[in-house]
Amino acid sequence: MPKYVIVGASAAGIGAVEAIREVDPVGTIAVISDEECPQYSRPMISDLVSGKADFGKMMCREHEFWENNNIQALTGRTATSLNLSDKYVTLDKGDHVNFEKLLIATGGKPFVPKIDGSDKDGVFTFTTLSDAENMLSKLEKAESAVVIGAGLIGVSVTEALVKRGLKVTMVELQDKILSLILDPTASEMVENVIRKAGVTIATGQTVKQIVGKPENDKVVSGAVLTSGEQVPCDLVIIAIGVIPRTELVAGTDVKTNRGILVDRSMRTTVQDVYASGDVAEAYDFVFGENRLLPLWPLAQLEGKVAGYNMAGKKADYPGGTAMSALKYFGIPIISIGIANPKDPEEYEILVKHEPERNVYRKSVLKDNVIVGVTLVSAIENAGILFHLMKNGVNVKKFKQELVSEDFCLATLPRSLRRKLYPGEYR
Numbered sequence: 001m002p003k004y005v006i007v008g009a010s011a012a013g014i015g016a017v018e019a020i021r022e023v024d025p026v027g028t029i030a031v032i033s034d035e036e037c038p039q040y041s042r043p044m045i046s047d048l049v050s051g052k053a054d055f056g057k058m059m060c061r062e063h064e065f066w067e068n069n070n071i072q073a074l075t076g077r078t079a080t081s082l083n084l085s086d087k088y089v090t091l092d093k094g095d096h097v098n099f100e101k102l103l104i105a106t107g108g109k110p111f112v113p114k115i116d117g118s119d120k121d122g123v124f125t126f127t128t129l130s131d132a133e134n135m136l137s138k139l140e141k142a143e144s145a146v147v148i149g150a151g152l153i154g155v156s157v158t159e160a161l162v163k164r165g166l167k168v169t170m171v172e173l174q175d176k177i178l179s180l181i182l183d184p185t186a187s188e189m190v191e192n193v194i195r196k197a198g199v200t201i202a203t204g205q206t207v208k209q210i211v212g213k214p215e216n217d218k219v220v221s222g223a224v225l226t227s228g229e230q231v232p233c234d235l236v237i238i239a240i241g242v243i244p245r246t247e248l249v250a251g252t253d254v255k256t257n258r259g260i261l262v263d264r265s266m267r268t269t270v271q272d273v274y275a276s277g278d279v280a281e282a283y284d285f286v287f288g289e290n291r292l293l294p295l296w297p298l299a300q301l302e303g304k305v306a307g308y309n310m311a312g313k314k315a316d317y318p319g320g321t322a323m324s325a326l327k328y329f330g331i332p333i334i335s336i337g338i339a340n341p342k343d344p345e346e347y348e349i350l351v352k353h354e355p356e357r358n359v360y361r362k363s364v365l366k367d368n369v370i371v372g373v374t375l376v377s378a379i380e381n382a383g384i385l386f387h388l389m390k391n392g393v394n395v396k397k398f399k400q401e402l403v404s405e406d407f408c409l410a411t412l413p414r415s416l417r418r419k420l421y422p423g424e425y426r
């Protein structure tokens, strides 16, 4: 019987395997993944589509990773149910895998709304390697695409398709793109750059129907927007968002909200059962509460914390927050924490916008502590700002400098620099 069983072998699963092996070099580990080769970088699937990376470059661990770590890799297998009192996982062929400690690292799945015609050939979601490979197989004959959703995934797939020479229309229900991470000003700056690259952006609407070709209704030929406009296209990509894949714990005593509830050691509400990554609601140090934060480095760290605790080494998750560092169509963007507060009157918002240089700097403060940062084009101080934010530093004395072009380490009082960067003052 494996001592440790991990369902899901991406960022969180890999983090857990490495942490367990650090503490317990011999305890048996079984990893279950419904993907055949799960150890690839999911954020890089758009690079595969754009042609920037091949499969080899996308691998985040070598092929021999499981073997080298003496793991029983049950890849291409789906965990279908859990029996938490008798401590086993049931797989797709009805076989059981017993465990002493279990980690659920099942990640997220794409949210697919009901759209008439979404079963047609040429409609894709975009979260897995096989989604990217299926799309690639259609690209040679495709000239145009409609991307539904202008969040992080929607914009990255749009950029990849533009690089492949397709004409793309991005459709977004909100009135601005990237509305979860950017305020209207920053969003408009990015929109302008994307439009210049030839992309049509249709905001405030969505796709109500996907239509087929007159000669073969099963193959996509266009998308009808809620405005009634019909956009001709060969491909439709549904990139509305990702929801936690919690179905495995449905009906068990593992408590869920939007994701699985965990404590700081990544334990769920059931003994010996842990959860990490996109499937879990982990601690956000800006909000001071647990939230969904679907980010690769956080998933990996959460997996690591779970792995240590599963193997008997006490570890606490330090917390993370929403953080996106992007370069879309050549424009660098950083968004951290509460970048666009819904109730702005409760915050102090410092902004410097230089439209002529396409530069935007914004810091959001609560009680003189930075809780949100947005940088467009000028991103060089993101590290210092994040450090101040993560350490909850009171920035009252130099807050006006935060959005200045001259802001740098030297802006910080010497005593604060010494405290934050002790290595520099040895």
Ligand SMILES: Cc1cc2nc3c(=O)[nH]c(=O)nc-3n(C[C@H](O)[C@H](O)[C@H](O)COP(=O)(O)OP(=O)(O)OC[C@H]3O[C@@H](n4cnc5c(N)ncnc54)[C@H](O)[C@@H]3O)c2cc1C
Pocket (backbone or CB within 6 Å): 007, 008, 009, 010, 011, 012, 013, 032, 033, 034, 035, 038, 042, 043, 044, 045, 046, 077, 078, 079, 080, 105, 106, 107, 108, 126, 127, 128, 153, 156, 245, 248, 276, 277, 278, 279, 293, 294, 295, 296, 297, 299
């Ligand atoms: C297109 C795209 C771009 C992204 N870009 C970025 C980025 O730039 N920066 C960033 O930080 N994050 C990015 N992310 C998010 C990042 O990829 C995720 O946060 C990260 O992959 C989460 O890791 P995870 O291990 O929790 O889950 P996942 O990576 O979702 O992996 C879960 C694994 O479990 C498997 N699984 C699920 N259920 C079962 C089951 N019942 N049985 C067996 N196997 C199962 C799944 O197939 C999958 O292999 C991006 C995501 C996408 C889709």
